[in-house]
Amino acid sequence: MPQPPHDILFRTLADPTRRAIFERLCREGNQTVAALTARAGVSQPAVSKHLRVLKQAGLVRDRHQGRQTHYSAQVDALSPLIDWTKQMTGFWHGRLDALEELLDRMDQ
Numbered sequence: 001m002p003q004p005p006h007d008i009l010f011r012t013l014a015d016p017t018r019r020a021i022f023e024r025l026c027r028e029g030n031q032t033v034a035a036l037t038a039r040a041g042v043s044q045p046a047v048s049k050h051l052r053v054l055k056q057a058g059l060v061r062d063r064h065q066g067r068q069t070h071y072s073a074q075v076d077a078l079s080p081l082i083d084w085t086k087q088m089t090g091f092w093h094g095r096l097d098a099l100e101e102l103l104d105r106m107d108q
Contacts, residue, residue: 005080012057017042018050022059025073032068 013019021036033051037044051071054060058077063070 006084008057009059009078009081012053012059015050015053017046018054021047021050022054022073025060025071026075030063030070030072032070034068036071 013022017040021040024036024039025031033044033047036051037047040047040050042050051060051062055062055071059074060071061074063072
């Protein structure tokens, strides 16, 4: 059974190092593996593995330039999370409104 897109994104971004790499790409733009490794606090092979997972989830794109690979964040890939959050917000607003109505009736 295929996983919903938001599940894949939640799982991908659950790792703090992976999330930090994605956030850095969002804030600072394109980065090479070397630049990301310099501030990641983990080895270059570990950064490469994290980037591969982010790429599989559609959260980053790579571009080869000579011997270097540049990575960029694909913020639009977060849309399934945004949609899920909106659905949950609507659900909880409805539930809280119903609770408020119930409490109002109980007070009368």
